[in-house]
Amino acid sequence: MATIKRNQIVAMNQHYRRFSLDYFLECQQKVGFENIELWCGSSHFWLDSKGFEPVAPLKKKLKKYGLKVVSVTTPSCAYQYQYASQEREILNESFKYFSNGIKLASELGADRVVVNSGWGYNNENQSEMWKRSRDNLFNLAEIAKKNNIVCVMESMRADETNIVNDINSAKKMFDEVKHENLKVMVDSIASGAAGETLDNWFDTFGENLIHMHFLDGDPYLHNVWGDGNTPLERQLQIMNKRNFNGYLVQEVADEKYFSNPYEADIKNMRVLSRFIEG
Amino acid sequence: MLVNKLIGSNSQYLRLPFDEFIKIQNENKVTKIDFVAASPHIYIDSEKCLRVNDVQNSMNMNGISVYSLTPLPYRFSICANGGTIQHKKTIDYYKQCILVGKELGSKYICVTGSGANYDENPEYLIDNAIESLSILAEYAKNNDITVLLGTVFGDDCIINASTPVLVSAADVKKVTECVDSKNLKVYMDTEVISVCGESIREWFELFGKDIRLIRFTDGNYNGYRVWGKGCLPCRKYVDTIQQNGYDGYYSMQIPGEKYFENPVEADKENLKYLYEIFEQVN
Numbered sequence: 226m227a228t229i230k231r232n233q234i235v236a237m238n239q240h241y242r243r244f245s246l247d248y249f250l251e252c253q254q255k256v257g258f259e260n261i262e263l264w265c266g267s268s269h270f271w272l273d274s275k276g277f278e279p280v281a282p283l284k285k286k287l288k289k290y291g292l293k294v295v296s297v298t299t300p301s302c303a304y305q306y307q308y309a310s311q312e313r314e315i316l317n318e319s320f321k322y323f324s325n326g327i328k329l330a331s332e333l334g335a336d337r338v339v340v341n342s343g344w345g346y347n348n349e350n351q352s353e354m355w356k357r358s359r360d361n362l363f364n365l366a367e368i369a370k371k372n373n374i375v376c377v378m379e380s381m382r383a384d385e386t387n388i389v390n391d392i393n394s395a396k397k398m399f400d401e402v403k404h405e406n407l408k409v410m411v412d413s414i415a416s417g418a419a420g421e422t423l424d425n426w427f428d429t430f431g432e433n434l435i436h437m438h439f440l441d442g443d444p445y446l447h448n449v450w451g452d453g454n455t456p457l458e459r460q461l462q463i464m465n466k467r468n469f470n471g472y473l474v475q476e477v478a479d480e481k482y483f484s485n486p487y488e489a490d491i492k493n494m495r496v497l498s499r500f501i502e503g
Numbered sequence: 504m505l506v507n508k509l510i511g512s513n514s515q516y517l518r519l520p521f522d523e524f525i526k527i528q529n530e531n532k533v534t535k536i537d538f539v540a541a542s543p544h545i546y547i548d549s550e551k552c553l554r555v556n557d558v559q560n561s562m563n564m565n566g567i568s569v570y571s572l573t574p575l576p577y578r579f580s581i582c583a584n585g586g587t588i589q590h591k592k593t594i595d596y597y598k599q600c601i602l603v604g605k606e607l608g609s610k611y612i613c614v615t616g617s618g619a620n621y622d623e624n625p626e627y628l629i630d631n632a633i634e635s636l637s638i639l640a641e642y643a644k645n646n647d648i649t650v651l652l653g654t655v656f657g658d659d660c661i662i663n664a665s666t667p668v669l670v671s672a673a674d675v676k677k678v679t680e681c682v683d684s685k686n687l688k689v690y691m692d693t694e695v696i697s698v699c700g701e702s703i704r705e706w707f708e709l710f711g712k713d714i715r716l717i718r719f720t721d722g723n724y725n726g727y728r729v730w731g732k733g734c735l736p737c738r739k740y741v742d743t744i745q746q747n748g749y750d751g752y753y754s755m756q757i758p759g760e761k762y763f764e765n766p767v768e769a770d771k772e773n774l775k776y777l778y779e780i781f782e783q784v785n
Binding site for chain 2: 273300307384481483
């Protein structure tokens with residue numbers, strides 16, 4: 226029998242970007258989530274290269290709704306910042322920004338932040354962009370070490386990045402950064418789009434695979450479970466067989482859910498709850 | 504010549520260096536741009552800007568100038584509640600953008616009401632926008648620049664909707680009348696107004712000469728397209744615009760990532776279509 230523990234299923238606020246943080250938190254409590262991966266975007270929580278807003282009010286709200294932040298995603302690409310910024314001055318700002326994301330995670334009591342390789346110009350020399358991304362990830366892992374945080378690196382789709390966009394480039398980056406505070410995660414949309422399986426990722430990274438953005442891809446869209454083409458029970462069987470107890474973050478990022486994210490969450494949990502233990 | 508009223512934009516070139524974009528504009532004989540002030544071409548936050556000189560030098564060397572500046576809204580929103588960090592950062596960000604616009608010689612800076620929360624009272628959101636734009640118009644006045652307010656997609660374009668307010672000409676009219684500043688005018692986006700069922704004629708009836716820029720693109724319910732790839736009647740739109748006495752510029756900015764992979768081809772295709780139509784009108 227394939228199962229998941231309730232506290233493994235982690236909500237995310239990205240698809241609530243058109244709504245307030247309070248509305249998101251209230252909905253998560255109603256849906257039955259216990260843990261969240263905080264996406265520091267829109268009006269929800271301010272974080273930039275200068276710093277971040279005080280965490281005490283956020284902690285108070287989390288307590289009110291019985292929720293815990295277990296992981297932080299500092300938005301990349303959508304804003305001014307990304308992990309492999311092409312221009313030196315912007316790369317400096319990006320580094321400060323992502324460092325602040327790590328410090329925020331520490332203050333919130335989370336133990337991990339999600340990172341990616343960033344991207345280079347379409348016409349850029351591959352080794353230049355690779356080196357910039359690798360060095361920046363290493364430097365961020367150093368900041369993470371000082372803050373008792375682990376960076377978990379995801380791959381992205383080939384239309385999103387020309388650096389780490391499949392399992393081979395992820396392995397190469399992981400090996401070259403070679404830092405105890407850089408681990409790996411599966412983004413099931415990116416891996417699905419690249420034609421890779423969960424077994425491929427477990428075989429390649431073993432116990433260094435500690436986190437997932439776990440969605441029902443088709444395989445390209447960040448769908449809630451039940452809206453895509455992924456055999457859920459089969460995925461859970463693989464995880465159970467591999468003794469994977471990491472977080473399964475519901476990064477519901479497809480725009481079709483942005484107008485009514487609560488409804489999407491209810492439908493999603495309806496499917497996932499069929500496999501919750503106990 | 505109407506074709507001389509076409510202005511380029513780097514919006515679809517954000518995956519290429521700025522110099523490359525400028526080179527292509529030169530080849531396309533485009534001399535003015537609607538500059539999307541966004542990373543990686545330039546960096547602007549609530550406290551500072553970076554790479555302004557690089558952008559200026561690149562344009563100077565190629566005889567290209569900025570006509571209008573479009574800052575990406577990122578996570579800023581003119582509809583944010585006063586007293587919040589988002590509101591403060593938004594005002595400071597757009598002030599920086601005004602300074603960058605001035606430095607680059609831009610006449611206009613384009614803003615929208617994107618980023619407002621759907622679970623907040625729409626009347627409050629409009630009030631917030633009036634407050635923000637009053638501050639920004641005054642700041643723009645002191646810097647000899649004009650803020651242009653335009654609409655963005657609402658619920659008629661579900662995947663691109665970004666705000667529940669300022670998605671209609673009526674909202675824009677209300678806000679501009681309340682702010683009542685010579686330094687707050689409007690721009691009209693053919694794709695956005697068409698998707699929500701508004702017409703060019705209605706916009707001219709409401710705003711007349713206050714329409715200072717037209718973002719002139721094709722599109723459909725899923726977003727922007729180069730001309731010939733969407734559902735909008737190019738010739739009819741040009742005729743209507745001309746009949747209403749508009750003598751300003753037509754921006755070829757195409758927001759979104761649809762043409763990131765091959766912006767050069769997209770630009771050429773767009774220009775070819777527009778040249779054909781514009782020459783017929785001439």
